[in-house]
Every structure is written in structure tokens, then in C-alpha cells.
Amino acid sequence: MIRVIARKELRELVRDGRFQLGGALMVLLQVAALLFGWRHTTAMQAERVAAQTVARSAWTTQGDKNPHLAAHYGMYVFKPAATLAFLDPGTDAFVGVTLKLQAHEQELPHDAAASDGTAVGRFGQLSAAAVLQLLVPLLIIALGFALWSGERERGTLRQLAASGVHPRQLLAGKALGLGVALLLLLLPAVLVAGLALAVGGDAGAWTRFAALVPAYGLYFGVIIAVTLWVSARAASSRTALVALLGLWCATSLVVPRLASDVAGRAVPLPTAEVLARRVHATLAQGLPQGLPREEHIDKISKALLAKQGFAGAESMMDDALLQGLELQAEAEYENAVFDYHVTALLAAMARQERVAQWAAALSPLLAIRSLSMALAGTDFDHHRAFAQQAEQFRRSLVLAMNDDFARNAGAAGWQYKANRQLWQQAAPFALQPPALGQVWADQQVAWTMLAAWMVAAGLGATLAARRMQVV
Amino acid sequence: MAPRSSVPPVLEAIGLRKTYGDVVALHGLDLSIAAGEIFCLLGANGAGKTTTIQLFLGFIPPTAGCVRILGQDVATHALQTKQHIAYIPENVMLYPNLTGLENLKFFTTLAGHGDLDRATLGTYLDRAGLAPEAAGRRVGTYSKGMRQKVGIAMAMAKGAQALLLDEPTSGLDPKGSNEFSRLLQTMSAAGVGILMATHDIFRSKEIGARVGIMKHGQLVACMGTEDLSHSDLERIYLEHMHD
Numbered sequence: 001m002i003r004v005i006a007r008k009e010l011r012e013l014v015r016d017g018r019f020q021l022g023g024a025l026m027v028l029l030q031v032a033a034l035l036f037g038w039r040h041t042t043a044m045q046a047e048r049v050a051a052q053t054v055a056r057s058a059w060t061t062q063g064d065k066n067p068h069l070a071a072h073y074g075m076y077v078f079k080p081a082a083t084l085a086f087l088d089p090g091t092d093a094f095v096g097v098t099l100k101l102q103a104h105e106q107e108l109p110h111d112a113a114a115s116d117g118t119a120v121g122r123f124g125q126l127s128a129a130a131v132l133q134l135l136v137p138l139l140i141i142a143l144g145f146a147l148w149s150g151e152r153e154r155g156t157l158r159q160l161a162a163s164g165v166h167p168r169q170l171l172a173g174k175a176l177g178l179g180v181a182l183l184l185l186l187l188p189a190v191l192v193a194g195l196a197l198a199v200g201g202d203a204g205a206w207t208r209f210a211a212l213v214p215a216y217g218l219y220f221g222v223i224i225a226v227t228l229w230v231s232a233r234a235a236s237s238r239t240a241l242v243a244l245l246g247l248w249c250a251t252s253l254v255v256p257r258l259a260s261d262v263a264g265r266a267v268p269l270p271t272a273e274v275l276a277r278r279v280h281a282t283l284a285q286g287l288p289q290g291l292p293r294e295e296h297i298d299k300i301s302k303a304l305l306a307k308q309g310f311a312g313a314e315s316m317m318d319d320a321l322l323q324g325l326e327l328q329a330e331a332e333y334e335n336a337v338f339d340y341h342v343t344a345l346l347a348a349m350a351r352q353e354r355v356a357q358w359a360a361a362l363s364p365l366l367a368i369r370s371l372s373m374a375l376a377g378t379d380f381d382h383h384r385a386f387a388q389q390a391e392q393f394r395r396s397l398v399l400a401m402n403d404d405f406a407r408n409a410g411a412a413g414w415q416y417k418a419n420r421q422l423w424q425q426a427a428p429f430a431l432q433p434p435a436l437g438q439v440w441a442d443q444q445v446a447w448t449m450l451a452a453w454m455v456a457a458g459l460g461a462t463l464a465a466r467r468m469q470v471v
Numbered sequence: 472m473a474p475r476s477s478v479p480p481v482l483e484a485i486g487l488r489k490t491y492g493d494v495v496a497l498h499g500l501d502l503s504i505a506a507g508e509i510f511c512l513l514g515a516n517g518a519g520k521t522t523t524i525q526l527f528l529g530f531i532p533p534t535a536g537c538v539r540i541l542g543q544d545v546a547t548h549a550l551q552t553k554q555h556i557a558y559i560p561e562n563v564m565l566y567p568n569l570t571g572l573e574n575l576k577f578f579t580t581l582a583g584h585g586d587l588d589r590a591t592l593g594t595y596l597d598r599a600g601l602a603p604e605a606a607g608r609r610v611g612t613y614s615k616g617m618r619q620k621v622g623i624a625m626a627m628a629k630g631a632q633a634l635l636l637d638e639p640t641s642g643l644d645p646k647g648s649n650e651f652s653r654l655l656q657t658m659s660a661a662g663v664g665i666l667m668a669t670h671d672i673f674r675s676k677e678i679g680a681r682v683g684i685m686k687h688g689q690l691v692a693c694m695g696t697e698d699l700s701h702s703d704l705e706r707i708y709l710e711h712m713h714d
Contacts, residue, residue, distance in 0.1 A: 004580045008569070015568040015609075155564030162528055162635075163581040164553030470530040 001165065005173020006180060013143055013181045022139050023185045029135065030189035033128040037086035038196045045081040048097060052078045052428075060424050064417040066409075067401035068327055074102025077393065077429040079386045082377030083205035086196060087212070088129035090378025099387065101394035103331065103401070106338040107387070128189065129372050132216055133365055134252055136182070137223045141244045143181060144224065147174045148231040148468065149240045161470045171228060171465040178224050207436055208375045215375065218450050219368040225457035232464035251363035259359030259366060267351040275341065282337045293333070301329040319413055324406020331398050338391075346384070353380070360449035367449040374439045374446075381442055385434050393429050400426060479542030481506050481555075481633045481664030482527060486536035489522050489688075496522045497688045499536060502666075506632065509655060509665040511675035513708055514685035520668035522688070524637045527666065528558055540633055554583060557626030561638040563618040567611030571601060571621050574610055579628040587628060598657075599624035600650050616647035623654050626663075634658060636667040640674060652678050676704050684711050 013019045055076040062073055079097040099107045151157040160170060190213075197205055227244060234240035270278065286292040291299060304325045360367035373379035401422075409416035434442075480503040487500040497519045504510045512520045525531050526538050529545045529552065538545040540552040565574040575592050579585070596606045599620040610618065619639060626634055634655070640648040648671075655678055659665055669675055675682045676696050682704060684692040691711050696704070 001581070004577065004585065008566070008573075008577050011573070012566055012568045154566075155560065155562060156566060158528075158530070158558065158560060159564060159578060160581070161530060162553060162556065162558035163578055164550045164583070165581045166550060471525055 001169050002172045002176060005165075005170055006176035009147070009174050009177025010180050013177065016143075018142055019181065022142055023181075026131075026135065026139050026185050027188050029126075029131050030128060030186065031192050033126050033131050034086065034189055034192045034196065037089065037127055041081050041083075041086040041089075042200065044085075044097075048078040048080060051076070051098070056428055059426070060420060062423060064419045066414060066416055067404040067418045067422060068103065068324075070418065070423065071103035071398045071401035074100055074105075074394075075397075076100055077390050079383070080431055082382065082433070083197070083201050084208055084212070084376035085378050087127070087193060087209075088372045088376035088378055089127050090129075090373035090376055091380050091383060092378050095380065095383045099390045101390060101397065103398050104334055106334075106342070106391055106394070128193070129369075129376070133219075133368055133372070136186070136220065137248060137252070137365075139185070140178065140182060140220065140223045140227055141241070141248060144174075144178050144227040145231055145241045145244050146237040147178065147228060148465070149234050149237040150231075152468070152470075153237060157468070157470055167465040167468065168462060171232075171461055174228060175221075175224050175461075178227075179220070182220060182224075204433075204436075208377065208439075211436065212372065212375045215368060215371045215447075215450070218454055219364055222364045222450065222453045222457050225454065225461045229457060229461040229464050232461065232468050252365050255359060255363035256366055256369075259356050259363070262359070263352040263355035266355050267348050269345065269348055269352065275345065279337060279341050282341065283334060287337060287340055296336075297326075297329050297333045300332050301326055304329055304332075318410060321406045321409075323413065324402050324409065327405065328399060328402040331395070331402060335395060349380075354445070357445040357449070360446060361452070364450060364453045367446040367453070370446040371443050371450070374443050375436075377433055381439070382433055386431055389431055390429065397426055478506070479539070480504055481508075481541060482510075482635075482666055483539040483542075484523070484526070484536065485539070487523070487526060487533055487538060488535040489519075489526060489531065490534045495688055497526070500688075500690055502683070502690065504633075504664045504666055506664050507659050507662045508680045509659050509667065509678050511679035511682045512666065512668045512685055513670070513672060513675055513682060514668075515670075515712060518685040519688040520685055521637055523685075524558075524635050524666065524668055527633075527635055528556070529553070555631060556633045556635060557622075557629055557631035559619065559622040559626065559634065559636045559639045561641050562615060563622035565610040565613075565618055565621060568609060570607050570609055571596060571613065571617070572606045574621060575624055575628060578625050582625075582629040584629060592624075592628060595624040595628045596621065598627060599654060616643050616651075619643065619647070619651060620654075623651070623658075627658065632663060634663050634665040634667075636665065636669075638669055639667065640669065640671060648674065672705050672708055673701060676701050684708055686711055 055078070059073075059075040062070060065073070077099050079099075081092070081097075085092055146153075148157075151160060193209065197209055201209070226247065230243050230247070231237075231240045234243060282288070284293060286296055290296060308325065310325075356366065357370060360370070370379065374381060401418075404418055404422055405416065408418070440447075482502070482504040484500045484502040487497055487502075488495070489497040500519075500523060502510070502523075512523065514520050522531070526533055527540070527545065529538075529549045532546065541555055543552050545552050565571075566577070569577065572589060572592060575596060576587075576589070579587055579592065593603065593606055597603060601617060601620045601624065605613070605617060610621070613621075622639075636655075640651050643651060652674055655665060655667070659678075659680075667675075667679070676699065679696050681693060681695050682699075683690050684707070692707060694707070
């Protein structure tokens with residue numbers, strides 16, 4: 001029975017001019033967005049690989065020099081473009097893709113706000129995600145606003161009611177018909193995306209793509225259910241359309257902006273300039289409630305000496321070895337300062353993100369946006385993983401340089417120079433993106449919110465269908 | 472009233488009452504229509520004819536009393552009772568983007584007759600008087616009379632035992648009205664009990680076995696048409712209307 005109703009709805013929709021025109025536009029937009037995104041992503045990735053190769057070459061061919069100076073010279077690392085960035089570029093365009101790694105400096109996380117903002121603001125990029133998140137709901141509204149109210153207005157609702165079909169079956173049939181119509185319109189885009197992945201995607205990208213499908217399916221399910229709910233409740237098709245467009249504006253434009261503002265007010269973040277000032281002040285004075293800088297470094301030095309078996313024997317040590325250990329003590333003190341500020345900043349960002357995630361209770365768009373960026377590997381969590389791994393890489397590099405200085409400088413001291421052999425020992429930076437399981441865990445709120453929306457909208461649509469007045 | 476027998480009437484209203492706030496739309500209606508009987512309900516606008524039909528269809532709940540179809544209470548067996556009835560309103564409304572045949576297929580499938588193939592459905596449309604070339608055209612291009620014929624075909628294909636008609640010939644040309652009346656007589660001969668709300672005194676006399684006159688929600692007169700002339704019926708009707 002449900003299939004019969006769905007087939008009827010589909011046949012009616014397909015023969016409707018709205019479907020033909022809207023559908024053609026949607027397919028064109030989707031395919032254009034995907035092709036544009038694919039071209040942009042592959043070009044970006046090629047540029048980054050080339051830049052990373054140049055940066056690596058600049059490091060390994062920097063010439064002979066003191067290893068600590070080499071640590072100052074540092075190197076650039078580039079964030080590889082996520083394969084699925086062609087679907088959802090997420091925050092990539094806002095958070096930057098390169099970090100300079102050098103002794104005594106850590107690049108601090110910034111631009112978390114890029115995760116927020118209005119979806120429309122990002123629509124300028126014409127990404128497939130923007131089309132899916134913003135325009136497809138409008139298409140669902142255009143195709144579905146009169147599915148119930150139109151039956152009432154045409155008078156066919158009486159025929160349906162007189163036929164003895166259960167309202168629940170009618171609702172399921174209408175939802176299925178609309179869903180299949182949508183699937184037909186999205187199929188070309190799915191095929192293009194699949195083709196793009198077949199050309200340049202790995203197994204991980206396929207898995208993430210496979211996870212994106214049910215996420216968007218759930219999102220469209222919510223929109224379909226809400227559309228049918230409103231259509232069943234509205235006194236006329238015109239009222240249904242106005243109400244649905246109002247809801248779209250509220251959930252797609254107003255709530256995301258408000259959520260971002262509320263999160264920013266609830267958990268204010270320091271500006272990059274203020275944060276840098278605070279870090280430098282702490283570096284100069286010492287950690288709050290901790291030892292002053294010099295005493296702190298001295299304490300770390302002693303610990304390092306003890307670890308090396310030189311406790312109390314500084315006067316008998318090689319100057320270079322002592323200097324090398326002191327340099328490392330200073331680096332570790334700086335790391336402690338960076339960790340102190342970065343931990344506080346990341347905690348504040350996480351609180352901000354939680355506020356924004358819970359705001360998905362008011363807008364399913366916020367939930368799917370978060371899920372989409374996360375599964376595409378372009379959300380702030382992925383950028384944070386890049387920044388954290390790059391920082392670990394920096395610390396290892398500095399440690400290796402200081403260690404070489406301490407072990408090999410000997411009487412030459414600061415005149416000691418290491419060569420290409422040492423530079424080549426530093427393995428190239430390789431980003432390990434968060435595993436899908438980790439992404440799943442991080443996105444639990446978004447999944448829960450989307451599921452809650454589905455349950456609530458489904459329940460509302462069912463009740464509205466059962467309570468529909470035939471006359 | 473039709474004579475009582477052990478076979479339940481096709482359509483039956485017992486003490487049926489419907490009020491909207493302080494307005495009483497129907498005052499304790501008692502009515503019984505047997506298989507094969509055509510009962511015509513006459514009355515001015517607002518007399519309660521359409522309310523009666525809607526109560527039989529279960530579109531609105533009764534305030535008091537009950538409605539039965541083949542002995543089953545509509546209130547407690549809403550979906551089951553609809554398996555036995557067909558409804559033809561003043562304007563049979565169908566899906567304009569589907570053809571007549573597709574509309575027929577859809578509604579008969581909903582009514583539990585999805586096994587009927589296109590050829591069989593085509594014969595129902597043919598019997599209802601719809602030209603074969605029209606069956607494959609979208610309903611959006613149909614006249615009112617053609618849609619009424621699809622409605623009749625739906626009732627036939629469904630195998631409905633009761634037919635509820637609300638001003639079905641209103642707006643049809645004389646030829647269309649005649650064709651429609653003949654179809655109703657055919658269905659009646661096949662044992663379908665028919666309740667038709669109408670303003671058309673002439674046609675009531677022509678096809679109805681009995682005629683009821685409603686006024687202010689009450690059945691003020693009920694008579695057989697066999698020994699009644701057109702002018703008698705018209706006179707009785709007007710007398711009640713001018714009371």
C-alpha cells in the first residue's frame with residue numbers, strides 16, 4: 001500500500017513542472033559544485049605537496065650550521081587537503097593550511113569561529129555541502145509543501161479518506177514518494193562524487209563518504225517529515241509554504257548566527273594578539289602560581305642533568321654538553337608555557353563548540369553541518385589535530401637538534417656545525433588524521449540531535465496526519 | 472422506513488444527531504437503506520443532507536446516535552466500513568497529473584483491489600461511459616461529467632455495496648445527467664444500496680425507490696416513489712419548504 005501511494009506521489013511530482021525545473025537546476029548546481037570542488041581540491045593538494053617538497057628540500061639543503069640555529073631556521077609544514085574537501089571544504093579556507101615550526105615559537109590555534117557563521121556566508125564557495133544543506137531543503141519544501149494541504153484543497157483528501165486507507169500509510173507513502181523523487185535528483189551528484197573518489201580516493205575516503213550518505217539521508221528525512229507535518233497542519237497550501245519558508249530562514253539563517261554569537265558571548269576567546277601578549281608575558285615571568293622563569297628553567301636543567309647522570313657535576317662537564325642541556329631545559333620551559341595557554345584556549349574552544357553543538361536542538365542544519373565537516377575531514381577538530389601533530393613534530397625536531405648540539409659540539413661549542421646527514425635524519429612530517437571512530441565519538445551530540453529531530457518531526461507528522469480534518 | 476429483515480441494511484442511521492456548538496445540524500435521524508435500493512434525500516441548502524453523507528463516511532463524528540454500514544458501526548470500524556462504500560461528491564476530484572486509468576488504478580488499489588489489471592479497469596471505465604481514448608488522458612483535461620464517470624467506475628471496480636452521492640448531477644448537462652442516472656440504476660440492479668443527496672426532484676422521482684425530504688436537520692417526509700407522480704412530489708416538497 002505504501003509503495004502504491006509513493007509511486008503515485010512520485011508520478012505526480014515527476015509530471016509537475018516544479019520538479020522538472022527545480023530538479024534540473026538542482027542537478028546542474030550539484031554537478032557544477034562537485035566538479036568545481038574536485039578541481040579546486042586537487043589543485044590545492046598539488047600545490048601543498050609541491051610546497052611541502054620545497055620546504056623539505058630547503059631544510060635538508062640548508063647547509064652546514066649549528067643545530068640549534070637550524071632549529072631556529074625551522075621548517076614549514078603544510079596540511080594535506082582532505083580528499084572529501086571537494087564535497088565539504090569546511091573550515092579549510094578560514095584556518096590556514098601551513099605552520100612555521102621553529103625553536104622557541106609555537107603557532108597558536110586560532111579562527112575557531114570559522115566553524116560557525118551562517119551557512120549562507122559559506123555558500124559563496126558553491127560547495128556541494130552548501131547546496132545539500134541549504135538548497136536541497138528548499139527543493140523539498142517546493143515539492144512537498146502541498147502534499148497534504150493540496151489534497152485538502154483539491155478535494156482528493158475526501159476520496160482518500162473514503163477509500164479506507166490508514167492515514168499512517170498515506171503519510172509513509174507520501175514521505176517515501178518525496179524521498180525517492182529527491183534521490184532521483186541527487187543520484188547524478190552521488191555518481192559524480194563516486195567517480196571522483198574512484199579516481200583519487202583511498203579506502204578511508206570511501207568509508208567517510210559512506211558515513212556521509214546516512215548523515216545526509218537523516219537530514220533530508222527530517223526536512224521531509226517537517227514539510228509533511230506543516231503541510232498537514234496548515235489551513236492552506238499558501239500558509240504551509242509561508243510557514244515552511246519561515247522555518248527555513250529561522251533554522252538556516254537566524255539560529256546558526258545566534259548560536260555563534262551566544263557561544264562567543266558565553267565563552268569568550270582571546271584575540272590572537274591578546275593571546276600572543278599573554279604567552280610572551282608568561283614566557284618572561286613564569287607560569288602563574290609557579291616558579292619565576294629562571295628558577296623554573298634551572299629546575300628543569302637539574303632534572304635533565306640528573307637524568308643524564310650529571311647531578312652536581314656541572315663543573316666537570318663539557319661546556320657544549322651543558323649548553324645543550326640548558327637549551328633543552330629552556331625549550332621544555334617554553335613548551336610548558338605554550339601547553340598552559342594552549343590547553344586553556346582549547347578547553348574554551350571546546351566549551352564554545354559544545355554550546356554551538358547543543359544549538360542544533362533548534363536547527364538540524366547545525367547538526368548536519370558539524371557532521372558533514374567532520375566526516376569530510378575539514379572541521380576544526382581535524383585542523384586542531386594537524387596543529388597538535390605539527391607541534392609534537394616541532395618539539396621532537398628541537399629536541400633532536402639540541403641533543404646533537406649537546407652530544408657532538410664538544411670544544412667547538414657554538415662554532416660546531418652539523419650537516420645534511422643530521423637534517424635528513426629528521427623524518428618528513430606526516431599527518432595522521434583522526435580515525436573515523438574518534439570522529440564518531442566527537443560528533444555524538446550532532447548525531448543525537450539529528451536523530452532527535454527525526455523522531456520529533458516523524459512523530460509530529462504522524463500525529464498531524466491522523467488528526468487531519470477531512471472536511 | 473424499509474421493512475426490517477434478518478439481513479442488515481446496507482446503510483443505517485439510528486437516532487443520528489450532529490451539533491456544531493449551539494447549532495443543531497441533524498436531529499435524531501433514523502434511516503435504513505436496503506441492498507439495491509436508491510434513496511434520494513431532498514432538501515434546501517443547510518437542511519442536513521451533506522452532514523448525513525459525511526456522517527456515513529465517518530468524516531465527522533456523530534454527537535449522538537450511530538451510523539452503520541452492513542451492520543458495522545462506522546465509529547468503531549472506521550476503516551472496515553469504508554471497504555464497502557464508494558463516495559461521489561458534487562465534483563469528483565482526482566489527480567490532474569494522472570490519467571483517468573491511473574486515478575482509477577490508484578483508488579481501487581487503496582480500496583484493496585490492486586489485483587485488477589489495466590484491461591479490467593478499462594472495461595469499468597468503458598461501462599461508466601468514458602471513451603477509451605479519454606482513459607489515457609490526464610484528468611486535468613477532463614470535464615466534470617467525465618470525472619463523475621471515473622467516480623462511478625471507481626465504485627464499480629471497488630465492488631462497493633453502498634454508494635453515497637452528494638449532489639452528483641449538479642452542473643451536468645441533461646445528457647450527462649441521464650447517463651449518470653442510468654449508471655446508478657445499473658448499480659442498483661446489481662444490489663448496491665444508494666443514498667443520494669440532491670436538489671433534483673425530477674431525477675429523484677425517476678430513479679429513487681424512496682425519497683426523503685429534509686428540513687432543518689430533520690427528515691420531515693419519507694415516501695415511496697412508485698405511486699407518486701412528479702407533480703405530487705414537487706407539491707409535497709414545496710409544501711414542506713414553505714412551512
